[in-house]
Amino acid sequence: MLRLLFMVLLIMRVGGVQKLQDGKFIVQATKDCVSKTLKRLEEKIHGRVLSHLLYLMRVSDKPIQRQVALALALLCSPEDQLTIFVDGNGLELLLGLLGSTDTKQKLDGAVALHKLAVKSMVPSPVDTAPPSPTQIIYLGEQYVNNATLSDVTFIVEGRTFYAHRICLLASSDAFRAMFDGGYREKHARDIEIPNIQWEVFELMMRYIYTGSVNIPTTEIAQDVLRAADQYLLEGLKRLCEYVICQDVTVDNIESMYDLSEAFNANSLRQTCILFILEHFDKLSLKPETNQLVQRTIPEIRSYFCRVLTKSY
Structure with a gap:
C-alpha cells in the first residue's frame, strides 16, 4: 500500500498525469499503454491515497498543490468532486492557474476545469431544449394581430398591431403592471412602442399568443432576447x-x-463559460482573451460551486 501511495504521489508531483494526457503519440500501442496507465491511476484515487493527496493540496508548496489539483x-x-474542489481548495487552485500570466498554466487550468465540467455530467444549454412555458391562457395563432375582439393596439414603427389585454395580462408581470397598475397605458387604446422593430415585436407577440415561436436567425434572436428581458x-x-447558444464561436x-x-x-452565460474552457487553446491566440478570462473567473467559480453542490 505504501509503495502504491508513493508511486501515485511521485507521478502527480512531477506533473506526470498532465504529460501523459497532453502527449502526442503516433504508435497505437503507445496510445493504448498511456490510456491503460491513466485508467489504473484513476482507479487508485480513493481511500488513503485520496486522503494524502488532499493533505498535499493543503500543506505543500504551491507548485505541488497545483499539480495535484490538475x-x-x-x-x-x-463522487469525490465536491470534497476535492468545493470543500477542499482544488477549485481555487485551478482558478489560480486560469488567472495566471503564464500561458501554459492558463491552458492547463482551462483543460482541467473543462474536464471537471464534463465529469459533472450537467447537460450543456446547447444540448438542452428550453422547457415548455407555464402560461395558462393562450388565445391561439388565429388571434395574432387580429382586430376581432381587440381592446388595445400597439403602434410599432408606424404600423398597428391588434392585441387583447387578457392574453397580455396572463403573459408577464410587465404587462400586468402596464394594464392593471397605475401607468397611463391602463386606459389607453393605442400604445406606442418606440424601441422595438416590427419583426421582433411580432415574434414576441406570437410567442405570447401561442406559447411557441420560430426565431429564424441568431441576430434576430438577440433582438428578441432584449425585448423578452x-x-x-x-x-x-x-x-x-x-x-x-448554437452559434457561439x-x-x-x-x-x-x-x-x-x-x-x-x-x-447563455453558462454556454460561454464552457466554450471558453473547451476552446481555450484557440482563444489564447487572441490578445483580448486574457481580459475576458479575468472577467469570467468569478462566474466560473459560481458555476462550479453550483454544479458540484447540486450533484449531491
Missing part, C-alpha cells in the same frame, strides 16, 4: 438563449458573454 481534475470520480418573458428568453465569444451579462441570460 491531476485530480482529470482522474477523480464524480424588457417585458419579463422568461420562457421567451430561454428560447432565445437556446437559439443563440471563437470570434464572437466576447460579445456573446457581454450579451449574457446585459440581459441576465444564465443559460
Whole structure:
C-alpha cells in the first residue's frame, strides 16, 4: 500500500498525469499503454491515497498543490468532486492557474476545469431544449394581430398591431403592471412602442399568443432576447438563449458573454463559460482573451460551486 501511495504521489508531483494526457503519440500501442496507465491511476484515487493527496493540496508548496489539483481534475470520480474542489481548495487552485500570466498554466487550468465540467455530467444549454412555458391562457395563432375582439393596439414603427389585454395580462408581470397598475397605458387604446422593430415585436407577440415561436436567425434572436428581458418573458428568453447558444464561436465569444451579462441570460452565460474552457487553446491566440478570462473567473467559480453542490 505504501509503495502504491508513493508511486501515485511521485507521478502527480512531477506533473506526470498532465504529460501523459497532453502527449502526442503516433504508435497505437503507445496510445493504448498511456490510456491503460491513466485508467489504473484513476482507479487508485480513493481511500488513503485520496486522503494524502488532499493533505498535499493543503500543506505543500504551491507548485505541488497545483499539480495535484490538475491531476485530480482529470482522474477523480464524480463522487469525490465536491470534497476535492468545493470543500477542499482544488477549485481555487485551478482558478489560480486560469488567472495566471503564464500561458501554459492558463491552458492547463482551462483543460482541467473543462474536464471537471464534463465529469459533472450537467447537460450543456446547447444540448438542452428550453422547457415548455407555464402560461395558462393562450388565445391561439388565429388571434395574432387580429382586430376581432381587440381592446388595445400597439403602434410599432408606424404600423398597428391588434392585441387583447387578457392574453397580455396572463403573459408577464410587465404587462400586468402596464394594464392593471397605475401607468397611463391602463386606459389607453393605442400604445406606442418606440424601441422595438416590427419583426421582433411580432415574434414576441406570437410567442405570447401561442406559447411557441420560430426565431429564424441568431441576430434576430438577440433582438428578441432584449425585448423578452424588457417585458419579463422568461420562457421567451430561454428560447432565445437556446437559439443563440448554437452559434457561439471563437470570434464572437466576447460579445456573446457581454450579451449574457446585459440581459441576465444564465443559460447563455453558462454556454460561454464552457466554450471558453473547451476552446481555450484557440482563444489564447487572441490578445483580448486574457481580459475576458479575468472577467469570467468569478462566474466560473459560481458555476462550479453550483454544479458540484447540486450533484449531491
